[in-house]
Amino acid sequence: MSDEPKEGLDRRDFMIASLAAVGASAVLASSAGPAKAQDTAASAGDAPQGTVFTGDVIEGKKVVSSLDVNDLEPGQRHLLYFQGAQMPTGQHWHVSVTVAKGAQPGKRVVLTSGVHGDEMSNIQTVQTVMNQLDPTEMSGTVMAVTDIARPALESMQRRWPNQGRGPDLIDMNREWPGNENGLTAASRHAGLLFNRLLRPNADFAIDFHTGTTGFEVTGFNIGEMDVPEIKAMLELYPVGQIFDNPTYPGVLHNAFIDAGIPSFTPEIGAARVLDLEMIALFVEGTMNVLKHHGIVAGPMGRTGKDVTVFVGNSAFPILATAGGLVEHLVKLNDKVKAGQKVAIQRNSFGEVVAEYTSGVTGEVTGQRSDAMSEPGNPLVFILFNKAPPEGAEAYPE
Known part of the structure; x- marks a missing residue:
C-alpha cells in the first residue's frame, strides 16, 4: 500500500498502498523505472532455459536455480528449494517449492504466498490446497511457493530487512517483476524468482495475502473484473467482497498480468494468525479454480453465486x-x-x-x-x- 493520499482517484488511477510508510528504496525504484525495466528484460532474456540443479541438497531436498516443471516426472509430488538472493554472509535465501505434476498434461498454475512476512493464513491456505492434490489424478501442474520473502518471514515482519545503505525495510510487494541486477537484495530476489521460477511455469497465477499487522481486513479478492479470464476465477470464491481495481503496478499479480498471465490476489483476514474458518473459504474457492481449468476433477464447491458479493472499484x-x-x-x-x-x-x-x-x-x-x-x-x-x-x-x- 502507498501512503501517499491522492484526491478523487478513479478505478484506473487508484493504487494499492501499504499501511506503513513507503521506504526510500521504493521512491528510488519508481524514479528509475525505464532503466529498471530494461535491466529486468535483459535479466529475463539471460535466464537459463530449463531446470538447473545447483548440486546442493537441503534437508533431503534438491536445490534449483532455475525450474521448468516440464522437466519433472509426471504423476508425482516434487519438493525442492529455489536458490534466491544472497545474504550479507554470502549464503543464499532459499524458498520452498512444491510441485504437484499431474499424470496427464494440462494447465499450469502458480500459487504464491509469503511475499509479506507477517501474513500466515495465506500460507496455510496454499499448503492446504497442495495437500488435497493427488498428482496421479491430475491433468496439468500446480506449483506452490509459500515463503517468498524469507528474511521477513523469519522475524514475522511485513517487510524485507535490507542492509544496503544502512538498515532499511522494503515492501517486497512493490518490487515485482524485480531486477536480477537491481540496487537491493529484495529487487534481485524478486527478479530471480520471477524470471527463473514463477513466470516460466504459469498459465495463470494466484498471489495470496492477508491484512497487515495492526490492520485487519475481510475475506475478499482483488482483481480486474473487465478481464474475462480473471473475472471467471474471482467469481468462483464464496467470499463476500471483490475489489475490482488494477491496484499498484509493483505488486506480484500485476507483474504476472504484464507478462500475459491472468492473475489476482485473495486477501484472507488478519495478519499474524491462522483464521481457519476464512482459510476454508479460500481453499474451497481455489479448488474451484483448479476444477474450472480442468486440473482436477469433481463437482464445484460453493462459489460467489452462493453468497452475497459486494463488488467495489475503490x-x-x-x-x-x-x-x-x-x-x-x-x-x-x-x-x-x-x-x-x-x-x-x-x-x-x-x-x-x-x-x-x-x-x-x-x-x-x-x-x-x-x-x-x-x-x-x-x-x-x-x-x-x-x-x-x-x-x-x-x-x-
Whole structure:
C-alpha cells in the first residue's frame, strides 16, 4: 500500500498502498523505472532455459536455480528449494517449492504466498490446497511457493530487512517483476524468482495475502473484473467482497498480468494468525479454480453465486486525526452510508477527541485492529463504487 493520499482517484488511477510508510528504496525504484525495466528484460532474456540443479541438497531436498516443471516426472509430488538472493554472509535465501505434476498434461498454475512476512493464513491456505492434490489424478501442474520473502518471514515482519545503505525495510510487494541486477537484495530476489521460477511455469497465477499487522481486513479478492479470464476465477470464491481495481503496478499479480498471465490476489483476514474458518473459504474457492481449468476433477464447491458479493472499484480511507484509543462503531462487512459515524477516539483522560464518519456509501473492508492510533494511521477502509468526494484521501492495499 502507498501512503501517499491522492484526491478523487478513479478505478484506473487508484493504487494499492501499504499501511506503513513507503521506504526510500521504493521512491528510488519508481524514479528509475525505464532503466529498471530494461535491466529486468535483459535479466529475463539471460535466464537459463530449463531446470538447473545447483548440486546442493537441503534437508533431503534438491536445490534449483532455475525450474521448468516440464522437466519433472509426471504423476508425482516434487519438493525442492529455489536458490534466491544472497545474504550479507554470502549464503543464499532459499524458498520452498512444491510441485504437484499431474499424470496427464494440462494447465499450469502458480500459487504464491509469503511475499509479506507477517501474513500466515495465506500460507496455510496454499499448503492446504497442495495437500488435497493427488498428482496421479491430475491433468496439468500446480506449483506452490509459500515463503517468498524469507528474511521477513523469519522475524514475522511485513517487510524485507535490507542492509544496503544502512538498515532499511522494503515492501517486497512493490518490487515485482524485480531486477536480477537491481540496487537491493529484495529487487534481485524478486527478479530471480520471477524470471527463473514463477513466470516460466504459469498459465495463470494466484498471489495470496492477508491484512497487515495492526490492520485487519475481510475475506475478499482483488482483481480486474473487465478481464474475462480473471473475472471467471474471482467469481468462483464464496467470499463476500471483490475489489475490482488494477491496484499498484509493483505488486506480484500485476507483474504476472504484464507478462500475459491472468492473475489476482485473495486477501484472507488478519495478519499474524491462522483464521481457519476464512482459510476454508479460500481453499474451497481455489479448488474451484483448479476444477474450472480442468486440473482436477469433481463437482464445484460453493462459489460467489452462493453468497452475497459486494463488488467495489475503490476504497475510501478514514485516517486518524488525533492520538488515543479507538472504538469502532461498525464491524467488518457492515454496510455503511455516507455521513454515518464509524469510530470514536479518546485521549488518556477518556475524553472524546475525534469522531469519524464515512464519506461514502459502501461496505467496511478493513479496520485498524491495534487499539491505539496516532494521527495519520488508517482506521477504516470502505469499499465503494464511485469516486471519493473532492478532497478525500485514498489509501491504496
